[in-house]
Amino acid sequence: MSDESNNAGASRRRFLLVSAAGLAAAPMARIAIAQNAEKVDENSPQAKALDYHHDASKVTNPKRKKDQFCHNCSFFQGTAKDKWAPCAVFQGKQVAAGGWCSTWVAKT
């Protein structure tokens, strides 16, 4: 094999490695940015429309069951340790793990 084809192969491998590293890092960067996002304003039109509360015990909506919280909703993007985390419904904002809104869907 010539030096030229070896260089092309090395260059291609380097490109693939850098691309793979970039793809792996992108979701982590997105999560880090989202976790620095501001908290949902309970008085915002969207929060009011969805009956969102930081403290689910304050929810009077009859749709809510006692065991429903943001932390066990499929839209909650945090871990079990997170007190606040991004929510897919409230784009760019964080919701409280102990919160709730009428969009709640059981985490599977």
Ligand code: SF4
């Ligand atoms: Fe909480 Fe789920 Fe509503 Fe988001 S969609 S605010 S995680 S209950």
